[in-house]
Amino acid sequence: MSAREAILRRIRSATLGPDGRSAGERAGDEQRKAGVRARLETAPRGVIPARGQLPRAERVALFEEMASAASATIARLSSYEEVAAEVSNYLRERNLPAAIRMGEDGRLARVPWAREKTLDVRKGPSEGTDLVGVSHAFAAIAETGSVVLHSGADNPTTLNFLPEHHVVIVDADAIAGDMESVWSALRNETDRENLAGGRSAGGGQDAAKMPRTVNVITGPSRSGDIEQTILLGAHGPRALHLIIVDT
Amino acid sequence: MELSSHKFKEQAGRALGNAQLQKALLNVEKGFVAKRQLAVDALPEFDALRDNARDIKNHVLAHLDLYLEAYEKKVVASGGVVHWAETAEDARRIVLEICRKANARTVTKGKSMITEEIALNDHLTANGIEPVETDLGEYIIQLRGEHPSHIIAPAVHLNKSQVEGDFRRVHTHLREDRDLSEPVSLLGEARDVLRQRYLSADVGITGANFLVAETGSSVIVTNEGNGDLTQTLGKVHIVMASIEKIVPTLEDTAQILRVLARSATGQDMSVYTTFSTGPRRADDPDGPEEYHVVLLDNGRSSMLGTEYQDMLRCIRCGACMNHCPVYHAVGGHAYGSVYPGPMGAVLTPSLNGIEKTGQLPNASTFCGRCESVCPMRIPLPKMMRHWREREFERHLTPAAQRYGLKFWAFFARRPRLYRAAVAVAMPILARFGGSKRRFSHLPLAGGWTRHRDLPAPEGKTFVQQWQQRGHRRSEVAQ
Structure with missing residues (x-):
């Protein structure tokens, strides 16, 4: 008997009784299976805190408040036109060289980078030598001040972790109240490409279509491992700068 | 790591005497307890x-x-x-x-x-x-x-x-x-x-x-x-x-x-x-x-379907040890197991057997703070008590403790005799307690009095007080 079978058999005998194969128990087993399928299909939402259900204006304000509390810095702009100047400004204020690295994300391409004549914009994943990475968030969560980024052809995950400074652009419209709403949005995004594997019956045959990596990021990296004193800048970015764009 | 939970008492004793460790352990309370409370209250x-x-x-x-x-x-x-x-x-x-x-x-x-x-x-x-x-x-x-x-x-x-x-x-x-x-x-x-x-x-x-x-x-x-x-x-x-x-x-x-x-x-x-x-x-x-x-x-x-199943809800947040007076006093290494603190006291015997780990479910004051802060509502004290029961059933508890319990159980099953014995013993003990009303040494209770005094009994027994209270309550009701 394989390890897999042995483990599953022990679990079943604990759940159904040592030889849980009587007719009644088999019927019970069908019920269990139906229960699991239903749960995976409907993915019921549990308790959503009131602060995760605010109307738009308050939601964006809460996002700013929570992200600041998590030590992120924030700029709010009224259009993509202003983003390049804001990034240049961020670099200047911190005496950083005028160089950034970013993915090929189409939303980043809307930024008029060329207007910043001295800014060196490199594309592609980081190999650990870049001081500043720029990303576009898929969504954000007001309840906790988090940004949500996912991997894909145009969004290298290394940019979220290797640079010293991480600049994340997020559309005000993409700020959700709670994490549950982000999962709905992700399913809708993936649904468009028939990526609903996760929604078909539990353990269905369709490929799972979550992106390889979904990063929920709340503030810059930190550690409290020396005398339980929290210090910013552990292994990930030392600073997280969020640019909210009202579109 | 090599399991050394059977040496908990010895290791705890050493931890209590380790000044450097005691200083570091102050950070547990400082670093976790108040912060958790603030986040929860919000x-x-x-x-x-x-x-x-x-x-x-x-x-x-x-x-x-x-x-x-x-x-x-x-x-x-x-x-x-x-x-x-x-x-x-x-x-x-x-x-x-x-x-x-x-x-x-x-x-x-x-x-x-x-x-x-x-x-x-x-x-x-x-x-x-x-x-x-x-x-x-x-x-x-x-x-x-x-x-x-x-x-x-x-x-x-x-x-x-x-x-x-x-x-x-x-x-x-x-x-x-x-x-x-x-x-x-x-x-x-x-x-x-x-x-x-x-x-x-x-x-x-x-x-x-x-x-x-x-x-x-x-x-x-x-x-x-x-x-x-x-x-x-x-x-x-x-x-x-x-x-x-x-x-x-x-x-x-x-x-x-x-x-x-x-x-x-x-x-x-x-x-x-x-x-x-x-x-x-x-x-x-x-x-x-x-x-x-x-x-x-x-x-x-093998924990599924047993009285320890609830332990499998654990999400390893550490709140139970952050709030445990025993953990605060001795730190994690004294437990001699991978998982320390209250969650370890339940999980370690489940994974390694109570024969080798019997001291862990006893490393608790049963104050209940661990259960009160557990985000998954795991009844940790109850499960430690179950482990103590298993220990007792399998004759793993020390002889003195077993005889002590038997002695007490004899009286506990005979309430009249129990009350009579207590009524005789209390004034005697109270008298020997002296002016401080405390014992710093007691025969057969050295394990207790080595580290703290045992208060001498004072006043009436619990049952006597309860009866009086009941009497008063019924007067009020009239």
Whole structure:
């Protein structure tokens, strides 16, 4: 008997009784299976805190408040036109060289980078030598001040972790109240490409279509491992700068 | 690590006398307790979320076979490989095989308690593969050849001067006259040293806080970002997870995440919560080429259907030990097991047998703080009491304690005799208590009086007081 079978058999005998194969128990087993399928299909939402259900204006304000509390810095702009100047400004204020690295994300391409004549914009994943990475968030969560980024052809995950400074652009419209709403949005995004594997019956045959990596990021990296004193800048970015764009 | 829980009393005694450790342990209360309370008070729905988190895990445990199968299908569909390990030995063998296939010389590791449980580092080292711990606390204790003394703050037993000493001893390529007096410079040095290790590692091993059946994703929750660098930069990502880490859906994960960080560090959300699903996709510019999950049982399936099943709801936040007066007094190493504190006192006997670990369920004052802060509402004191019962049934309790209990039970079953005996004994004891009304020495109770005085009985017995109260109450009622 394989390890897999042995483990599953022990679990079943604990759940159904040592030889849980009587007719009644088999019927019970069908019920269990139906229960699991239903749960995976409907993915019921549990308790959503009131602060995760605010109307738009308050939601964006809460996002700013929570992200600041998590030590992120924030700029709010009224259009993509202003983003390049804001990034240049961020670099200047911190005496950083005028160089950034970013993915090929189409939303980043809307930024008029060329207007910043001295800014060196490199594309592609980081190999650990870049001081500043720029990303576009898929969504954000007001309840906790988090940004949500996912991997894909145009969004290298290394940019979220290797640079010293991480600049994340997020559309005000993409700020959700709670994490549950982000999962709905992700399913809708993936649904468009028939990526609903996760929604078909539990353990269905369709490929799972979550992106390889979904990063929920709340503030810059930190550690409290020396005398339980929290210090910013552990292994990930030392600073997280969020640019909210009202579109 | 070698289990030494049977020496708890001895080890606790040494811990109490260790001034350096006692100083470091003050950071447990300072670093965790008030912060948790602030975070909890700021979320009115916290208790409702705890209830739901408990219900989610109970549902999973009642359907664990089905969810494991559903999860496995999704991992495979996303290009990952699932390995099942019944024992620690099986898990070690599987991980070594994956590393060998990848021709790995160096393996970076995110923080993972079950790799401690299966003693993975020793096994890799013995087979010529170098494991590098990347969580700052884990890195420090690896340099010292120690084991974690806390499940989320592995180096909480150390002071910064000890860390400085270790860094100077090991990082000999750096200038000797560098300033390491502040924690921030220690952190910076570890960051620089480990950065090189991430970039040159062949395999990255992480644990998992959750396995999501709906999507086949593994989830890690960290503050440092070390787990993410570990799993993104290696050619191979190995997830070590025990079977009870399953949650049904992404929504369920979101529910439990709300109680996890608040209970652990008092944050609303940890810095990095990362969902990983399979290896890098065809057009992904980075990420690991292979993705393996090792599902470890190691005694857990045998806890299902027993009075210890609720323990499988544990999400390893550490709140129980952060609030435990015994843990505050002696720290994690005294427990002599991978998992310390109240959760360890229940889990360790379940995984290793009560014969070797009987002192752990007794390392409790039953004050109940652990249960009152547990985000998953695990009845830890009740389960410790069950272990004490098992111990007693199997004649593992010390003889003096057994006879003492028998002696007491004889009277307890004969209430009149009990009351008569107490009525005689109380005034005598009260008299011998002297003017201080305390005993600093008592025959047969040396274990108690060595560390504190026993108060002498005063006034009336409980039963007498109760009867009087009842009398008064009925007068009021009239």
